[in-house]
Amino acid sequence: MIDLRSDTVTLPTPEMREAIARAELGDDVYGEDPTVNRLQAMAASMVGKEAALLVPSGTMGNLTAMLTHCARGTRALVGSESHTNLYEAGGASALGGIVLTPIRNHPSGELVLDELKRELATSQDSHFAQPSAVVIENTHNRCGGAPIALSHMAEVSDLAHRRGLPLHLDGARIFNAALALESRPATIASYADTVSFCLSKGLACPIGSLLCGSREFIARAHRTRKVLGGGMRQAGIIAAAGIVALTTMVERLAEDHANARALAEGLRLIAGINVREVERRTNMVVFDVDGGAAGARHFEAAMKDRGVLISAREATSFRAVTHYGISRADVDRAVARASECAAETLLA
Numbered sequence: 598m599i600d601l602r603s604d605t606v607t608l609p610t611p612e613m614r615e616a617i618a619r620a621e622l623g624d625d626v627y628g629e630d631p632t633v634n635r636l637q638a639m640a641a642s643m644v645g646k647e648a649a650l651l652v653p654s655g656t657m658g659n660l661t662a663m664l665t666h667c668a669r670g671t672r673a674l675v676g677s678e679s680h681t682n683l684y685e686a687g688g689a690s691a692l693g694g695i696v697l698t699p700i701r702n703h704p705s706g707e708l709v710l711d712e713l714k715r716e717l718a719t720s721q722d723s724h725f726a727q728p729s730a731v732v733i734e735n736t737h738n739r740c741g742g743a744p745i746a747l748s749h750m751a752e753v754s755d756l757a758h759r760r761g762l763p764l765h766l767d768g769a770r771i772f773n774a775a776l777a778l779e780s781r782p783a784t785i786a787s788y789a790d791t792v793s794f795c796l797s798k799g800l801a802c803p804i805g806s807l808l809c810g811s812r813e814f815i816a817r818a819h820r821t822r823k824v825l826g827g828g829m830r831q832a833g834i835i836a837a838a839g840i841v842a843l844t845t846m847v848e849r850l851a852e853d854h855a856n857a858r859a860l861a862e863g864l865r866l867i868a869g870i871n872v873r874e875v876e877r878r879t880n881m882v883v884f885d886v887d888g889g890a891a892g893a894r895h896f897e898a899a900m901k902d903r904g905v906l907i908s909a910r911e912a913t914s915f916r917a918v919t920h921y922g923i924s925r926a927d928v929d930r931a932v933a934r935a936s937e938c939a940a941e942t943l944l945a
């Protein structure tokens with residue numbers, strides 16, 4: 598199977614399995630797991646923050662951040678197309694009593710700044726729930742994996758900070774963003790007060806995300822993580838793979854980006870398939886198909902029959918993600934299969 602559904606399907610590298618087997622361990626709830634401590638220090642330094650906290654998932658990273666930043670009955674301003682708004686099961690509201698206020702995303706993934714300004718200007722009259730944090734996503738998953746320009750990060754940061762609010766960056770794929778923007782993760786994160794990123798996507802770890810911020814914030818987040826049941830014991834088992842990821846898997850993301858560009862170029866030439874263009878492509882290709890919802894279902898099934906998995910989005914659109922384990926030859930094969938399937942299912 599050529600599995601292009603997501604970069605979360607990546608399996609750990611042989612070096613990670615070795616590191617997991619040999620990891621030096623301790624009880625991390627006591628702060629005594631040396632491998633976790635090493636990973637956290639490494640992560641904090643890579644994104645230019647004072648401290649970091651290992652959490653089981655990106656969802657828990659964002660949730661821990663919001664629960665730590667925002668009091669009950671206050672509003673977190675989040676992108677309408679963001680992971681936080683759409684794909685985290687309403688956790689901030691369910692568990693934190695936080696009102697999620699969606700700010701429209703442009704197709705580029707940037708926030709509509711006039712809407713953000715309007716929401717930030719909420720009257721302090723006691724009728725209104727008060728904004729308590731702004732969340733931005735980079736790269737932007739629903740917007741085709743687009744990296745968000747530093748100039749936009751700066752504008753959003755400035756608006757939040759002028760209102761005295763923290764900015765949290767959902768940097769699940771911050772290393773992809775850095776590569777595409779020809780910047781450093783620490784530069785991207787410098788606009789935000791806190792940042793979370795995933796080890797378990799393109800970096801190919803089995804489990805884990807890091808939430809990073811000031812020492813004071815991370816001390817409070819440590820308690821929030823405990824509340825959520827995310828305090829793990831010999832978590833060095835997870836962290837050992839994370840250290841390998843941060844030392845060996847970051848630069849190879851360039852290969853995924855090149856493969857995604859090749860995939861987009863191949864799909865673009867196929868009648869019945871319309872690739873959504875992005876200014877700078879990272880590891881994703883979003884495309885729409887002709888032939889309506891039924892055609893799309895047939896196309897997806899035909900691809901699966903030929904050994905290619907893609908991820909359905911709306912009725913007639915799909916996402917394909919390149920990652921560790923997908924070679925250039927796999928991309929060429931996937932394009933050839935897509936061409937056959939499109940002729941069969943979309944153009945009839």
Ligand SMILES: *Cc1c(COP(=O)(O)O)cnc(C)c1O
Binds near residue numbers: 653654680681767769
């Ligand atoms: C995957 C993802 C997350 C959440 O990560 P999980 O580990 O799957 O919980 C958060 N934000 C974005 C943008 C993501 O793509």
